[in-house]
Every structure is written in C-alpha cells, then in structure tokens.
Amino acid sequence: MKGLRRSGVLSQGIISMVAYGVNFGASFFAVIGIANLLGPSDFGLFTVAIQIVAFTAMISDFGIGPVIMRRLAIAPGRSLSLLLEATYGRLILIVPTWLITLLIGWLIKPDITFFLMLNIMLFNMVISAKLPVLRGTLDAFYRSQSRMGVPTITMAIDSLVLLAAVLVIPMSFHDPVTAMLIYTFSNLLGAGILVVLSISYARRLNTEPIEVRWPGIRELIVSSAPLAVYLLLNALHVSIDSIYLKLLQSDAQAGLFAAALRIMTPLAVFPTILAISAAPYFARASVAEDDEQRAQMTKLFSLLVKTLLIGSALLAGLGVTNARLLVTMAFKPEYVDAVLPMAIPPRCSFRWR
Numbered sequence: 001m002k003g004l005r006r007s008g009v010l011s012q013g014i015i016s017m018v019a020y021g022v023n024f025g026a027s028f029f030a031v032i033g034i035a036n037l038l039g040p041s042d043f044g045l046f047t048v049a050i051q052i053v054a055f056t057a058m059i060s061d062f063g064i065g066p067v068i069m070r071r072l073a074i075a076p077g078r079s080l081s082l083l084l085e086a087t088y089g090r091l092i093l094i095v096p097t098w099l100i101t102l103l104i105g106w107l108i109k110p111d112i113t114f115f116l117m118l119n120i121m122l123f124n125m126v127i128s129a130k131l132p133v134l135r136g137t138l139d140a141f142y143r144s145q146s147r148m149g150v151p152t153i154t155m156a157i158d159s160l161v162l163l164a165a166v167l168v169i170p171m172s173f174h175d176p177v178t179a180m181l182i183y184t185f186s187n188l189l190g191a192g193i194l195v196v197l198s199i200s201y202a203r204r205l206n207t208e209p210i211e212v213r214w215p216g217i218r219e220l221i222v223s224s225a226p227l228a229v230y231l232l233l234n235a236l237h238v239s240i241d242s243i244y245l246k247l248l249q250s251d252a253q254a255g256l257f258a259a260a261l262r263i264m265t266p267l268a269v270f271p272t273i274l275a276i277s278a279a280p281y282f283a284r285a286s287v288a289e290d291d292e293q294r295a296q297m298t299k300l301f302s303l304l305v306k307t308l309l310i311g312s313a314l315l316a317g318l319g320v321t322n323a324r325l326l327v328t329m330a331f332k333p334e335y336v337d338a339v340l341p342m343a344i345p346p347r348c349s350f351r352w353r
Contacts, residue, residue: 015149019156026159028262033166034183035259036332037173044255045109046176048246049117051239052104053124057131058235059097060090063227065132065140067220072144077207079141083198084210086137089217094133098122108246113177120180127191128184129155135191138198145205150197154190162186259338263326 035043068086072079105118125133129151132139139151165182166173173179241261245254327338 016152019149019152023152023156023159026156026163030159030163030166031262032330033163033170034173034179035255035262035335037166037170038176038179038255039332040252040255040259040334042176042179042251042255043258044242044246044251044253045114045117046179046255047258048108048242048251048254049105049114049121049180051242052108052118053101053121054131055232055235055239056097056101056104057125057133058228058231059100060093060125060133061131061136061228061231062090062093062221063224063231064090064220065136066227067224068137069140069144071220072141076145076205079202080206080210081208081212081216083137083141083202084212085216085220086140087134088212089220090133090137092217093221094125097125108243116177117180120177120184124184124187127187129158129187129190129194135194138194141198141202145201147201151194154194156190157193158187158190161189256335256338256340259327259331259335260340263330263338 034046038046064086068082071082075082101118101122102115105114108114125131127135129135129139135151142148142150162183165186169182172182242254242258245257324339327335331338
C-alpha cells in the first residue's frame with residue numbers, strides 16, 4: 001500500500017486522465033474542422049485512407065504491446081534490449097503491412113491521389129500514437145513501470161498541434177493530400193519528445209549489457225500471434241463500414257457517415273476516462289490485505305458498471321433525439337444528410353409478409 005502511494009500510481013492516473021481528456025477534446029474539434037474544410041467528398045476519401053491503414057497497421061502492431069509490457073515489468077534491467085527487440089520485430093512486420101495496404105488501395109480506388117494519401121498515412125505507423133506500432137512499444141514501456149502520464153501527455157500534444165494547424169492555416173486543408181500531410185506531421189513533436197524521454201528513462205533502469213537476440217524477436221512475435229488475430233478482426237469491424245460505403249456508394253457518402261461517427265465519439269471517451277480514473281484504486285486493492293478495503297473496491301466496481309450503463313444510455317439518447325441539432329452546430333450545410341445514420345426515423349412502417 002505505502003509502496004504504491006510512493007510510486008505515484010494515483011498521481012500518474014490523474015495526469016493520464018487529464019491528458020486523455022485534452023487529447024480527445026483537441027482531436028474532436030480538429031477533425032470536425034478538417035471535415036468542414038474538405039467537404040463531404042474529400043473528407044470521405046481522407047477517412048477511408050485512415051480506416052484502411054488503421055486496419056492494416058494491426059499487422060505491424062501484432063499484439064506485441066501487452067507481451068513486451070509484461071517482459072519489461074519483469075526484467076526492467078534489460079529495458080533497452082527488450083525495447084530494441086520489440087522495435088526490430090515491428091519494423092520487420094511493417095514491410096508486409098505496406099504491401100497489403102497498397103494492394104487494398106489499388107482494389108478500392110486505383111488513383112494517384114488516393115495512393116499518395118495511403119503512403120503518407122502509412123508513415124503514421126512510425127510516429128503516431130493513434131496507430132500503436134513503434135510508439136506503442138514506448139507506451140508499453142511506460143505502462144510497465146506505472147508511468148502512464150508521459151505517453152498520454154505526448155498524445156495530447158499531437159492533437160493540440162493538429163488543432164492549432166486547423167485554426168492557423170485552414171487554407172492548407174482544402175486539398176486532401178495536403179490535409180493528410182499535416183495530419184501526419186502533427187505527430188512529429190509528440191513522437192520526438194516521447195523517444196527522448198523514453199531513452200533517458202530506459203538508461204536509468206537498464207543494468208545489463210544491450211543485446212538484441214533473434215530468438216527473442218521470434219519468440220515475441222509467436223507469443224503475440226493469438227492477440228494479433230483478435231486485433232485484426234476488431235480493426236476490420238471498426239473500418240468495414242467506411243470501406244463498404246466507398247465501394248458501394250461514393251466518397252461523399254463515406255464522408256457523411258464519418259461525420260456522423262465523429263459526432264458520436266464522446267460515447268467512447270466516457271468509459272475510458274472512468275477506467276483510467278479508477279485504475280489506481282484497483283491497483284492498490286489488488287495487493288491489499290485488508291478485507292474492508294477489498295469490500296470497498298467491490299462496491300466501487302459495481303458503482304462504475306452502473307454508471308457506465310446509465311451514462312451511456314443517457315448519452316446515446318441525447319445523440320439520437322438531437323441528431324439534427326448536433327449536426328447543424330458542428331458541420332456546414334452540405335453535411336445535413338449526416339443526420340440519417342444517427343437518428344431514428346420519425347415514422348417507421350413495417351410490412352408483414
């Protein structure tokens with residue numbers, strides 16, 4: 001108990017919660033700004049490129065994060081060696097990721113503009129926190145030491161830079177390729193800060209000679225494979241709507257759907273912030289020897305579940321019943337049809353056969 005308090009678990013949890021909230025807010029308004037500046041058609045193309053890479057990036061991610069986090073927690077003295085092994089493993093997996101992404105892009109839209117956007121977006125695997133590939137390794141390192149604040153702060157920096165770009169140079173977002181360039185390079189500052197701080201922190205923890213072993217890389221990939229399958233299927237589940245719309249409808253229809261989805265994203269941040277806030281308390285309870293404290297944590301868990309159920313229902317009801325108002329407030333008139341995937345039609349007729 002005292003050791004956990006001294007380790008700063010609670011303070012790290014609060015820092016992480018605040019940084020995550022800043023990241024979400026800045027990203028939310030930045031993407032709404034990008035949608036208004038691009039228009040439905042170009043925003044649809046922009047979104048489809050992001051969704052394709054978000055799906056294929058899971059090949060490079062490969063579920064390595066939890067495995068490397070466990071290894072780093074057990075053997076912090078080998079921090080630099082383990083981080084290098086995870087990085088090399090993911091760099092190897094980037095090659096098939098790149099090829100598969102371009103193949104999917106060619107099948108969906110064999111167009112030079114779309115290919116440029118895909119290649120720019122693929123660079124995000126190296127520098128973005130939203131695609132947890134190389135930066136995901138450093139994120140796992142900090143989490144293994146209960147230092148969640150650093151990666152979430154750098155993630156918030158990325159979103160603030162993007163929002164600043166939308167506000168200061170809006171004319172750069174009238175072209176989808178330029179918009180993708182700015183979207184990608186807005187991650188550079190946060191990535192640079194995270195790399196410098198990670199190397200410095202790893203050097204302080206590292207006590208053994210740095211040695212990268214191929215058997216260690218191979219074992220890491222094999223151990224991560226079951227989780228990689230789940231991540232691929234989950235990413236496909238998230239991306240398939242936009243990809244289907246691009247194939248069966250038009251860029252504009254994909255843009256309208258993405259706009260509606262962006263309005264409803266506050267639902268996703270609600271449970272995440274609650275989980276981050278409660279995590280330090282559960283961490284302390286997991287090693288507590290006091291039956292009374294365990295009972296209190298059980299009550300807290302029950303309260304969180306009820307809050308999530310009631311809060312999610314209220315937020316969903318607010319979104320569904322006020323869809324037109326939300327779309328009108330957030331987007332330009334050309335996005336008016338974004339109401340359709342959000343709201344329940346006022347009159348529903350059923351024909352029995």
